[in-house]
Amino acid sequence: MTETRDHEHSHQHSAGHEHPTQPDQDDSITYFKAMEAAVRDLLIEKDLITAEQIREKIEQMDARVPANGAKIIAKSWVDEEFKRKLIANPRKAISEFGHDIGPLHLIVLENTEKVHNVVVCTLCSCYPRWILGLPPDWYKSRAYRSRVVREPREVLQEFGTTISFDREVRVHDSTADMRYLVLPMRPKGSEGMAEDELVPLIGRDAMIGVTEVTI
């Protein structure tokens, strides 16, 4: 949860003081918002789905957070056999964590001393939502989608990530039925750390491939 400020000034109120009003952010009904509301109302009116089912689905989607992915990565760092299974058959390996990826296919991309992987969907915003939650806004932006395929090293640099020229940068364009999870390198200095201590080190951006994991 991010904290929002509703005041731009310090909070010493005195008599006769007027609050400046902030414009509402939710008052523009765009074409697609109107269409979504109309389709939703029709589906409910025709008894095809219920409002409760929609609410439950939203709750389920919101419950998917990058920490789910971090737990998978941390386990693969401490358990070689699990890592082998995760790369060979990601669907089966992550089902151990209770994640069902449905009809889609997951590919796990292991970063090594020789290769750094980074993921994009140039056509839209394909993303492994079951394990990382909703994609960040920049992932869906035209700037990221168009630039990371043609100048990945510059884009990574803007995320604070420098990849040396003796390492291959491998971009993965998620154009169709596959989804991608980057398996970052375990950071140096983390050798003595336990699995549950490693989890908080692993952020969403490292699993997209725009950063590396550091201590």
Next chain:
Amino acid sequence: MPQFTVGEKVRVLSQWPPSPPIHCRTPYYVRGCSGIIERYCGDFPNPEELAFGRKEPKNLSLYRVRFKQRDLWDSYQGGLSDMIDIEIYENWLEKL
């Protein structure tokens, strides 16, 4: 059955159907470019038919094709070995 095998050299068709009305999953920037089959991903319903809600779309083989960045962009500034892997359906590929 997949027509191409891993390691085989292929070219993405240089076709430019108007979009819309055509929907396809082959980005402009790889059309006409040559790469190597990285893996066969399985057979999936043709997205070009799915997009129009056609009944029983034909299944197509899907591959990941690996391209050298320097083959895609004349001005590429990164490392010589930098690559890009993209999913391409069989109907967009030809043997080289």
